[in-house]
Amino acid sequence: MQLVVDGKSHVVDVEEDMPLLWVLRDELGIKGVKYGCGVAACGACTVHIDGVAVRSCQTFVSDVDGPVTTINGLGTPDAMHAVQEAWVEHQVAQCGYCQSGQIMQAASLLAETPAPTDGDIDDAMMGNLCRCGTYPRIRAAVKTAAQKLKEA
Amino acid sequence: MASLGKIARRTFLVGAAAVAGGVAFGVYKVRTPYDNPLEADLADGAATFNPWVLIDADKITLIGPHGDKGQGIMHTQAALIAEEMDIQLDQFETSFGKPDKAYWNTAMADDGVPFMFTDRSFPAESMRTIMGGALKLLGLQGTGGSSAVPDSFVKLREAGAMARETLKLAASNRSGIPVAQLKTARAAVQLPDGREIKYTELAADAASLTPVTDVVLRDPSEWRLLGKSMPRLDMVAKSTGTLEYGIDVEVEGALNATVVCNPRQGGALNSYDASAAETMRGVKKIVEVTGGVAVVADNTWRAIQAALMIDFDWGEAPYPAEQDGHWQVISQSFKDDHLDKEWRNDGDVAAAMAEGSAVEAEYRVPYVAHAPLEPLNATVLVEDDKVTVWTGHQMPRMLQQQVAAVTGHKPDQVDFRNHYMGGSFGHRLEFGHVTLAAEVANQMRGTPIKLTYSREEDFAHDYPRHIGMARGGGAVKDGKVVAMDLGVAMPSVINSQMGRAGISVPGPDTQISAGAWNNPYSLENFRMRAYRVPELAPTSSWRSVGASAGGFFFDSLLDELIHAAGADPLEERIRLMQHDVSRKVLEAVGEMSNWGSPLASGKGRGVAFVESFGVPTAEVIEVTNSEDGIRIDKVWVAADVGQVVDPVNFENLVQGGVVFGLGHAMNSEITYSDGMAEQANYFDAEGMRMNQCPEIFVKGLENNPEVRGIGEPPVPPAAPALANAIFAATGQRIRELPLYNHIGFA
Numbered sequence: 001m002q003l004v005v006d007g008k009s010h011v012v013d014v015e016e017d018m019p020l021l022w023v024l025r026d027e028l029g030i031k032g033v034k035y036g037c038g039v040a041a042c043g044a045c046t047v048h049i050d051g052v053a054v055r056s057c058q059t060f061v062s063d064v065d066g067p068v069t070t071i072n073g074l075g076t077p078d079a080m081h082a083v084q085e086a087w088v089e090h091q092v093a094q095c096g097y098c099q100s101g102q103i104m105q106a107a108s109l110l111a112e113t114p115a116p117t118d119g120d121i122d123d124a125m126m127g128n129l130c131r132c133g134t135y136p137r138i139r140a141a142v143k144t145a146a147q148k149l150k151e152a
Numbered sequence: 153m154a155s156l157g158k159i160a161r162r163t164f165l166v167g168a169a170a171v172a173g174g175v176a177f178g179v180y181k182v183r184t185p186y187d188n189p190l191e192a193d194l195a196d197g198a199a200t201f202n203p204w205v206l207i208d209a210d211k212i213t214l215i216g217p218h219g220d221k222g223q224g225i226m227h228t229q230a231a232l233i234a235e236e237m238d239i240q241l242d243q244f245e246t247s248f249g250k251p252d253k254a255y256w257n258t259a260m261a262d263d264g265v266p267f268m269f270t271d272r273s274f275p276a277e278s279m280r281t282i283m284g285g286a287l288k289l290l291g292l293q294g295t296g297g298s299s300a301v302p303d304s305f306v307k308l309r310e311a312g313a314m315a316r317e318t319l320k321l322a323a324s325n326r327s328g329i330p331v332a333q334l335k336t337a338r339a340a341v342q343l344p345d346g347r348e349i350k351y352t353e354l355a356a357d358a359a360s361l362t363p364v365t366d367v368v369l370r371d372p373s374e375w376r377l378l379g380k381s382m383p384r385l386d387m388v389a390k391s392t393g394t395l396e397y398g399i400d401v402e403v404e405g406a407l408n409a410t411v412v413c414n415p416r417q418g419g420a421l422n423s424y425d426a427s428a429a430e431t432m433r434g435v436k437k438i439v440e441v442t443g444g445v446a447v448v449a450d451n452t453w454r455a456i457q458a459a460l461m462i463d464f465d466w467g468e469a470p471y472p473a474e475q476d477g478h479w480q481v482i483s484q485s486f487k488d489d490h491l492d493k494e495w496r497n498d499g500d501v502a503a504a505m506a507e508g509s510a511v512e513a514e515y516r517v518p519y520v521a522h523a524p525l526e527p528l529n530a531t532v533l534v535e536d537d538k539v540t541v542w543t544g545h546q547m548p549r550m551l552q553q554q555v556a557a558v559t560g561h562k563p564d565q566v567d568f569r570n571h572y573m574g575g576s577f578g579h580r581l582e583f584g585h586v587t588l589a590a591e592v593a594n595q596m597r598g599t600p601i602k603l604t605y606s607r608e609e610d611f612a613h614d615y616p617r618h619i620g621m622a623r624g625g626g627a628v629k630d631g632k633v634v635a636m637d638l639g640v641a642m643p644s645v646i647n648s649q650m651g652r653a654g655i656s657v658p659g660p661d662t663q664i665s666a667g668a669w670n671n672p673y674s675l676e677n678f679r680m681r682a683y684r685v686p687e688l689a690p691t692s693s694w695r696s697v698g699a700s701a702g703g704f705f706f707d708s709l710l711d712e713l714i715h716a717a718g719a720d721p722l723e724e725r726i727r728l729m730q731h732d733v734s735r736k737v738l739e740a741v742g743e744m745s746n747w748g749s750p751l752a753s754g755k756g757r758g759v760a761f762v763e764s765f766g767v768p769t770a771e772v773i774e775v776t777n778s779e780d781g782i783r784i785d786k787v788w789v790a791a792d793v794g795q796v797v798d799p800v801n802f803e804n805l806v807q808g809g810v811v812f813g814l815g816h817a818m819n820s821e822i823t824y825s826d827g828m829a830e831q832a833n834y835f836d837a838e839g840m841r842m843n844q845c846p847e848i849f850v851k852g853l854e855n856n857p858e859v860r861g862i863g864e865p866p867v868p869p870a871a872p873a874l875a876n877a878i879f880a881a882t883g884q885r886i887r888e889l890p891l892y893n894h895i896g897f898a
Contacts, residue, residue, distance in 0.1 A: 014451075015433065018451075019453060022453035025452070026408060026451040026452050026453065027451065031393070031396070031400040032392070032393020032394065034399075034525070034526070034574070035452075035527065037607045037833055038606060038607055038608075039607070039833055039834075041834040042834050044525055071392065072392070072393045072394070075392060076392060077389065077392050077394060080388075084392055087387075087391040088383070088387050088391050091381075091383070091800050093222075093386070093387055094222035094804060095524070095526070095573060095576075096222065096386065096389075096572075097222075097526045097575060098525050121842070122842055123843070125843075127841075129525065129838075129839065131523065131524055131575050131577070131839065132222050132575060132808045132812075133811025133812050133815070133840065133845075134804065134808060135811060135845035136845065136847065139845075
């Protein structure tokens with residue numbers, strides 16, 4: 001099977017029903033994508049397929065029909081995406097384990113809804129669990145990221 | 153009040169018992185510092201001045217031995233050192249270092265002594281000193297009990313100052329300029345003529361000097377970093393998916409494993425049939441471990457899939473199979489022969505209540521899982537003369553001992569590489585997942601084994617927060633609360649947790665009474681009795697430990713009494729609060745929340761105050777009783793830690809503690825059926841989600857004479873403040889957590 005991940009092409013020899021999450025983590029070594037629950041209950045594994053947020057733990061690799069973007073491809077420490085910059089500006093992370101998924105979910109939201117209301121943010125982000133409770137800062141960072149993207 | 157002689161005798165017993173095992177106990181031994189562990193591997197030309205600072209020609213490395221579970225303590229440790237060393241936040245690297253006695257926690261004993269945090273009397277202080285000395289002799293390196301900042305606040309600044317002064321001495325020797333004329337800035341010694349010598353250039357010279365230890369710490373008014381918002385050192389990595397957690401460790405040649413153990417915790421593995429699993433793609437080996445079976449494969453998903461295909465015959469649970477059975481044992485424990493300790497007996501409760509109790513109530517808190525988002529994991533390589541362990545953990549030296557006991561090595565042959573943790577809340581104080589990984593790796597010596605729990609296995613084998621029940625009443629007179637009588641019955645979490653590590657802790661369990669006896673109100677008549685319930689399901693410390701239960705019991709009962717008296721919930725708490733620092737916390741939260749201002753119909757306000765880990769913390773919560781259920785609108789928090797090290801990180805941790813406390817109060821519990829936890833994943837114990845998160849306003853006060861940590865204290869007041877607010881909005885008094893068994897949430 002062929003996959004394009006973060007702009008690079010890969011050929012993987014795996015079962016068709018292996019979740020994309022485990023192809024990314026254990027076959028391709030892309031560790032920014034996190035395993036949290038395995039049942040789409042936490043959102044830690046969120047990546048983009050064709051720019052749209054999906055739960056990679058519930059996506060069979062054989063169902064991937066477009067280029068995959070992970071947190072590692074969204075931006076890098078030296079060239080961060082506007083959402084990542086906003087996350088740093090608001091000092092959002094505590095343990096940080098859910099933040100890969102939170103950021104990917106937020107980036108997908110802002111691509112579709114450039115000026116989200118509080119209700120839009122709640123609706124888009126409520127599937128992403130943060131056990132440390134950084135929600136107030138996530139909310140603020142999404143708004144700042146929206147502003148940054150508007151000005152860019 | 154007990155006599156001094158009685159306390160001194162008890163003190164000695166506790167002190168002596170805590171060091172049982174033949175360790176000599178004397179002032180000399182306690183005062184002598186441990187050797188610096190950095191000296192063992194010191195390269196030529198590199199210098200170390202104490203266990204926290206290492207400099208060579210290329211770089212400065214600061215050692216932060218406290219585990220980072222998300223609280224930002226690596227940053228804080230480094231900043232404390234960097235402040236005194238005059239180095240910028242981008243001029244050094246950090247390391248968790250190696251496990252070592254030199255990193256013993258000087259503050260962890262504070263919450264384990266049976267004295268109020270306000271008690272600075274001779275017996276109380278003597279006991280703290282003795283317990284602290286015992287922890288030193290044990291070399292107890294650990295992170296927990298909100299103790300990392302209290303442990304580090306002076307010690308690490310001193311470490312930084314010693315390094316700075318030694319580097320100045322080296323620069324003086326080289327330049328011939330007296331030390332008094334030298335200054336330091338930007339990781340360099342500044343000479344009077346404007347030239348500078350970088351610390352890294354001085355490392356080789358400094359290495360041959362005896363470190364300067366007679367140092368004076370800077371006045372807080374001179375701080376460059378501390379007390380201000382700092383960009384946390386881990387923030388960019390955590391926002392770009394580039395931070396390596398334990399679960400991300402990649403070791404050359406490693407195989408991926410998962411484990412399935414008897415979901416009846418502690419029950420036996422009678423038999424199993426793995427024939428279907430053995431032939432599955434990628435499966436390398438299936439091995440038996442204590443209480444279960446591990447599948448070793450080339451890919452974690454394949455290991456988890458194969459594990460699902462194994463048929464097991466499990467033994468019975470060593471505790472009641474059904475949840476009702478647990479409650480039955482607890483409800484029968486309010487008896488004299490179960491009395492663990494009478495913590496308070498002020499005034500004359502019986503006389504005050506002779507005319508009848510204003511309130512008679514029973515409260516309950518459930519088992520609750522820790523469920524940090526990074527599932528339990530550990531990577532272990534066992535070789536004949538060495539064991540290497542990669543994971544994130546709160547107790548490095550005990551981890552070495554636990555692993556060594558499995559593999560037959562000596563503890564100092566266990567090379568433990570600590571990692572940032574994807575949350576813990578107490579989960580990573582436990583050793584089971586690490587010793588199981590060691591069991592697998594020991595059966596496959598030479599092959600690194602990375603063990604990852606499935607989320608379901610993590611839930612099934614969470615040692616949850618202990619269950620508990622309280623019965624209480626009190627008396628009111630002339631609009632005031634005049635008496636309170638509170639009995640709390642719980643199994644001993646300390647006994648369960650330490651028992652698994654082979655340690656027996658004598659004396660009463662401070663965590664049965666925590667949050668229930670120690671709030672510094674001046675109730676005229678107050679009795680608080682703790683009853684020890686025989687061990688039920690195994691339990692473990694859960695963020696704020698006993699206070700998460702005791703705070704709910706105490707403050708709920710107090711709120712009921714205040715309402716019975718017809719008094720205002722905040723004003724009566726303030727009237728009863730004679731402790732100055734705590735009263736200011738209550739006053740602050742009243743001011744922040746505009747307490748007493750009119751509320752729209754269907755809304756209600758609740759207040760709660762709990763002291764835990766030396767931090768008086770008050771919260772006000774405003775809720776709306778909406779058509780969709782209770783909506784939490786706003787929360788105000790005031791807490792006094794003596795010194796706020798970083799106001800932004802402080803705010804984040806307080807907000808997080810409130811979310812943690814509220815989420816579990818709303819909807820999370822572990823219940824047992826057929827001996828197994830009925831909750832298997834986050835669907836069953838959700839915590840709070842973004843759409844339910846209120847606005848949370850935070851104020852850090854600095855009147856507390858002690859510098860304390862903020863990881864846990866915001867948790868205990870959250871549940872009672874919410875229940876009190878629900879009562880104010882609806883008239884419904886809920887005495888049992890989680891609340892959603894009694895009322896719906898929007």
